Amino acid sequence: MIELTRDADVAMITLRRPERRNALDIEHCDALREAVEGATADGVRAMVVTGEGTSFCAGADLDGVYGEAFRESLYAALRATLDTPVPVIAAVNGPAIGAGTQLAIACDLRIASDTAVFGVPTARNGLAVDVWTMRRLVELAGGAAARRIMLSGELFDAGQARHYGLCDRAGDVVAAEEWATELASLAPLALAYNKLVLNSPDAGVEDDRLSAAFDACWASSDIEEARAARQEKRAPLFRGR
Template identity: 35%
Template sequence: MIALDVAGGIATVTLDRPAARNALPTAGWRALADLLARVPADAAALVVASSTPGVFSAGADLADLARLVDDVPARTAFRQAMQDAVEALAALPMPTVAAVGGAAFGAGVALALACDVIVAGADARFSIPPARLGIGYPAGDVARLIARVGKGQAARLLFTAAPVDAAEALRIGLADLSGDGVDVARTIAANDADALRLLKNTLRSPHDSSLSAAFEASFGSPAFANGVARYRRTS
């Protein structure tokens, strides 16, 4: 259903449930949270990708959600499982990339929003359709959507439930780049892992005064010393 592989400084989380278009049941969200807890601390970058052509993730598994009509306690269990997985992804210390190829629907968009960079393949399509199903969308995910595209575009996506293609996603800021997300992750991972973590912390909390000391301390890092040495050899 979900796999974790680490190579070349990149942790790759692969969604692999083709029969359900990579939709995750409650147990799948729990498995994703557990898997993210095992991401090596020294990974320079992480990419979330799909092994299923034409689909990133259809979001939550509707066959699993159908039981929530009558099983009231299961509603909380589902919400918490999904929230735990999405928040675990958002909280990772290394840069994260969503490699969106094909359809990203519903909670699949929430997964992408939890990443630092969203890369849309040529066939990417984004849709948030809970209004069609008579349900809401988690508040934390709505907040991330607003932060990315603004309240007006967030309202458009949520209220119309209409899909947008890669070009439109780029235009409104739902996606950051077009192309191959794995290639973007490789470009990120070619940089110093400690510097990447510091930069991510600064992006997350730019007004945190403690980051000034961390910035100054970074000049004493081995990576900076090596970079200066390379510069001197070539100048």
């Protein structure tokens, strides 16, 4: 199952299928997408995605990975993670293989425990991932690391992942929750705009979505709240409007 819980403005999404090392099938991909969309609709300000037990996500459940329906469900879940306007942190508590790495890199930020492992071993199982996955790996970890992952099937441990920029911090799910709480206190419209730009590398400055998000920031009352907070020497209370 996919468990969705909320603590104040932070949603925790947990893959709870430890008997399969949190491997994803159609049912769990659909549930993951629904959890992300549901948390977004509920007005959370940040999310954490993690796995129960000793694995983050062992990848696609190979008993059901070979059909088009699975691919559609997986990429819909990844797209929902990318498209939500709030920051999403992956708390990679163990191996994140194949679809597990795809899920981790669909998140905006990654915290990895010492037992984390990343890899996309399609060359070892004859499968393929979409163009976005490989380009995202290049964006996060650089071309050389992406080639090692995709062409040699190499697995990166937590230390290598941090070295190459594939993960941002060392830590556990508690550290991820603490970071998410910090992010939840920031200006929501600014975060949404920043995320949209960062996830739209091919969009030009005239893109309507970017322009609308940019204008929303400058028209928001959060700007006045930030100014007042500076004058009053207090933390701002952003409302996202």
